[in-house]
Amino acid sequence: MKWRDEWTAYILMLPAIIYVLYLAFIPAIEAVYGSFHTATGKTSLYNYNFVFSTFGTSPIINTFIVTASALLLQFTVAFLVASLLSKPFRGRGVFSAIFLIPFGVATIVTGVIFHDIFSTFGGYANTVLLDLHLKPIDWTGSYGTSLLVLILADSWKNTPIVTLVLLSGMVTIPSDLYAQAMVDGAGPISRFFHITIPNMIGFIAIALMIRGISEFNIFAMALLLFPHALLTTMTYALFDTVNAYPADAGATILLAFVLVFAALVMFMRSRQGKVSSNGK
Structure with a gap:
């Protein structure tokens, strides 16, 4: 049987x-x-040399900056919102429903929304600045502001899924642990680092895997927000590579980053799990 x-x-x-x-x-x-093959079938590193000579290392650097910045913002907001939703309060259901709306919005729609918000001429952000008698900003005219717009747009759409994962972890932590810690004199910060974080390592790893891999592959948002390759990520550079063989090289580099990131997250999770089991 x-x-x-x-x-x-x-x-x-x-x-x-x-x-x-x-x-x-x-x-x-x-x-x-x-x-590792050219159009003539020859085995060489020509495709990788082509990718780096054409785009340099800026796509790789930009990819890591966007990934790290977006993950930091999403996890910070998600932790705060998940902590709020884990406690009963009046109107929690309505707040949860409203907060989850961005996750159901298509990526192309999100790109259009933030393009309209941060448009240099007639955008809502600059309209507010003008109403406050401040100088308007060319949001897509420099590296820093373009990075900010991209991170805000991506985080607005994807923070809800991170919140759901973290919230599912928070509700599994017994309330008795917090009560005992408070009796022992542990403050909010101590409870967060010694109770909340250790008991949510698995859920944090899941959220990192889901969002980290997606951030490495960010493409549509940048393509919709910027009329030119001002903020070129690895996937954006791969899109600009018309030749199939250099495109394979770019895809291989991106795949290597994703695999290394996934392996690192799994290693950290397994190591934390061993530490927790030994502590028990």
């Missing part, structure tokens, strides 16, 4: 395995293989 149940589980997982192999694993292997 046990043998039959195991095979039943394998058969049920087979469609998902085929889906991942056919649409993710095999194309990734083909991209890596193609990245």
Whole structure:
């Protein structure tokens, strides 16, 4: 009976395995293989030299800056909102529903919304600045302001999913732990770092995996917000690479970053889990 149940589980997982192999694993292997071959079939590093000579290291640097900044902002806001939603208060249901609306908005719609907000001429942000008798800002005219607009747009849309993951972790922490800590004289900061964070490592790792990988692949938002490649990320540079073989090289570099990031998050989670088990 046990043998039959195991095979039943394998058969049920087979469609998902085929889906991942056919649409993710095999194309990734083909991209890596193609990245080391030229159009004539010669094996060399020409494609990688082409990518770096054409775009330099700025796409890589921009990708890391956008990823780190967006994750920091999203996790900060998500922790605050999740902490608020984890406690009962009047109107919590309405607040939750309103807060989750951005997650249901399509990426292209989000891009259009923030393009209208931060448009140099006639944008809502500059209209407010003019009403306050302040000088308008060319939001997409410099690196810093473009970075800010991109991070705000991406965080507005994706902070709700981070909040849901963190909230699901917070509600699993027994309230008795906080009560005992308060009796022992632990303050809010001490309770946060010694109770909340250790008990949410797994949920934090899940949120990091989901959002971190998506941030590395950010493309549509930058393409919609900026009329030119002012803030070129790795995926944006990959889009600009018309030749298929250099594009494979760019995709391979991006894939390597994603795999390293995922491995790092999994390592940190497993290490924290061992520390927690030893402490018990």
